[in-house]
Amino acid sequence: MYVQWLLIKRIFAGHSPLRFTALMTAANILTGIGVFYYMTVVVGTGSGARADVYRFYGGVAAFMAVGVAMNALLTVGLNAVAKAISDERNQGTLSYWVICQPRLLKLVLQASLGEFLLAAASAVLTFVLLVALFGVHFHINVISLVVVGAVSLLGVIGVGLAAASLNISGSLGQNPILWAWGLTTNFMAGVFVPIQVFDNPVIHGLSSAVPVTHALLAMRSAVLRNASLGDSVLAGDLLYWGVFALLMVPLGAWLFHRGLQRALVQGSLIQS
Amino acid sequence: MIETDGLWKEYPVKRGKPARVVIRGVSLRVGAGRVHCVMGLSGAGKSTLVGMLAGLLTPSRGSVNFQGEPATPEALRHHVALSLGIDGGFYGRVSVHENLEFFGALIGMPRPRLHARANEVLGLVGLHRAGGAEYRTLSSGQRRQAHLARALLVQRPFLIADEPTRGLDPATEKHIVDLLYDIKKSGQTMLVVTHDVHLASGLADWVSVLDAGVVIKSAAPIDLLHLLASTRIYLRFHKDPARAVARLRKLASLTELHVHECEVHCYTQDPERDLNKVIRIVVEEDLEIAHIEVPEPGLEEVFLKVIAERKHLEQERRKAAHAAKAAH
Numbered sequence: 001m002y003v004q005w006l007l008i009k010r011i012f013a014g015h016s017p018l019r020f021t022a023l024m025t026a027a028n029i030l031t032g033i034g035v036f037y038y039m040t041v042v043v044g045t046g047s048g049a050r051a052d053v054y055r056f057y058g059g060v061a062a063f064m065a066v067g068v069a070m071n072a073l074l075t076v077g078l079n080a081v082a083k084a085i086s087d088e089r090n091q092g093t094l095s096y097w098v099i100c101q102p103r104l105l106k107l108v109l110q111a112s113l114g115e116f117l118l119a120a121a122s123a124v125l126t127f128v129l130l131v132a133l134f135g136v137h138f139h140i141n142v143i144s145l146v147v148v149g150a151v152s153l154l155g156v157i158g159v160g161l162a163a164a165s166l167n168i169s170g171s172l173g174q175n176p177i178l179w180a181w182g183l184t185t186n187f188m189a190g191v192f193v194p195i196q197v198f199d200n201p202v203i204h205g206l207s208s209a210v211p212v213t214h215a216l217l218a219m220r221s222a223v224l225r226n227a228s229l230g231d232s233v234l235a236g237d238l239l240y241w242g243v244f245a246l247l248m249v250p251l252g253a254w255l256f257h258r259g260l261q262r263a264l265v266q267g268s269l270i271q272s
Numbered sequence: 273m274i275e276t277d278g279l280w281k282e283y284p285v286k287r288g289k290p291a292r293v294v295i296r297g298v299s300l301r302v303g304a305g306r307v308h309c310v311m312g313l314s315g316a317g318k319s320t321l322v323g324m325l326a327g328l329l330t331p332s333r334g335s336v337n338f339q340g341e342p343a344t345p346e347a348l349r350h351h352v353a354l355s356l357g358i359d360g361g362f363y364g365r366v367s368v369h370e371n372l373e374f375f376g377a378l379i380g381m382p383r384p385r386l387h388a389r390a391n392e393v394l395g396l397v398g399l400h401r402a403g404g405a406e407y408r409t410l411s412s413g414q415r416r417q418a419h420l421a422r423a424l425l426v427q428r429p430f431l432i433a434d435e436p437t438r439g440l441d442p443a444t445e446k447h448i449v450d451l452l453y454d455i456k457k458s459g460q461t462m463l464v465v466t467h468d469v470h471l472a473s474g475l476a477d478w479v480s481v482l483d484a485g486v487v488i489k490s491a492a493p494i495d496l497l498h499l500l501a502s503t504r505i506y507l508r509f510h511k512d513p514a515r516a517v518a519r520l521r522k523l524a525s526l527t528e529l530h531v532h533e534c535e536v537h538c539y540t541q542d543p544e545r546d547l548n549k550v551i552r553i554v555v556e557e558d559l560e561i562a563h564i565e566v567p568e569p570g571l572e573e574v575f576l577k578v579i580a581e582r583k584h585l586e587q588e589r590r591k592a593a594h595a596a597k598a599a600h
Contacts, residue, residue, distance in 0.1 A: 002377050002383050003374075003377045003378060006370075006373070006374045006377060009366070009370075010363050010366060010374070091360055091361070091362070091363065091364070092356075092358055092359075092360025092361040092362075093360070093361055093362065093363065095328050095354075095356075095361070096354075096361060096375060096378075096422070097378065098327075098328065098349065099326065099327070099328070099349050099352065099354055100375055100378035100379045101378045101379075102346070102349070102350070107378070261330075264328065264329055264330040264345055265284070265329075265330050266283065266284065267283060267320070267323060267329055269323070269328045269329070270319060270320075270322075270323040270328050270329060
């Protein structure tokens, strides 16, 4: 527990000053709300299949609020795992992590937990503000919420470790896994609009294949429709997202191990 | 205790291009309770060698044995305490004391012991007053002290100290040198990478000189001093001293002569007599001397001599290759 406390403390102490970080977080939340407002006005409820989907999940504001908050949580969460590695490499502390702690994987997850909790707090705050400002009504099924949340955490860990495997040995520039994640979630996962609006069968097919689409839909069912785990819509989305998450955890761990071995060959652990 | 056998390290560059070879067949041994100093110019491969011994780098070829058994990088990391000669490696906005507590906790030290042990090692390295300061506010020398303090947090069988005295003021340097002597007295096995020949000559049981990834001399300090059966006369000129060098080569009393561009190293067993002869030749050849020196014999002299020998040999080899190519 003491290591965990120190790891969380290092987040505040190791990066930018606390006041600046708080200011940036507040600015991000406000920007998110602004974008949300803009999207609800511009997109509107519409008609046809799109309107049906919005209605199914309690309206356009509810649909978007859960999409924005959940997507932010997932994205920042998996960034946190890769960021934990790149921050330590930048500071030259990663080599000492490797020397001091034989179970590096565990340490990396512990280190990213602090950032993940911050992201979660930010996402919850965003969600609460959206609910308060735009009058979203939600009907939460607590068990479904917990299960979808737990599966999402696994998915984030798996993809995050895969992304971190590139940061541990490669350059500290753009991470292709994080880039691909951002691209697919922003444009394909249906954060603001249901994927039913994509008329093009290829784009629609791709959007359906993106796992995050199903993560967002599962969370919407859990918190907006009071759907139980037996609900066929929630179960279908959760199964898809769950299979992806369960595959990604061992794959991410294996890739991370490979990344560490590559770092030992390339010498990135002794660079400072 | 720890031994390397034909260690090579090649860094992959780009596909289809030859790898960059940094360490070439290094074999060295650090006996239990002994101190082995590695000396070498910048870029000689010292940090890469340290990385392999600390388990932070995988050798391309060769092996590292620990207590007679081949050791993997994972195994080496369990046995090594490492003090690197870098500025980073700590959390900048956290106090030195808290940094030490953090790394102590990572190693698995019990929490009640952390605070006291961090204070102890800060005292040992002479940094107790700066313990509460943020790491980023420390001077370069103080950062070396903090690195050494972290390496001393727990007792490990093998201590590697990379440039432990670099950037220190004279008083602190003496403090750290005394500490290293105390650590040696306690029976700690150590590998010290240093440019400080005074430290190496006093502290080391064995010295290896590394150049371009190759150990070019490895011996006990006293044996290395025996290499200096002759005294060196060092001259540096403003222009190519080729003609003077040709005449100096004919001086039978000079035991060795090494030339590297405008620098000439003459070795003699009778410096008083030969210094006059050398100067006479230089004056007759109308050469202007930029610098002349007859250094006192010491380990520094040995270091410079072996480096000069190697540079000389390389230059000769290049000339021969060039001549062969031209003839062809």
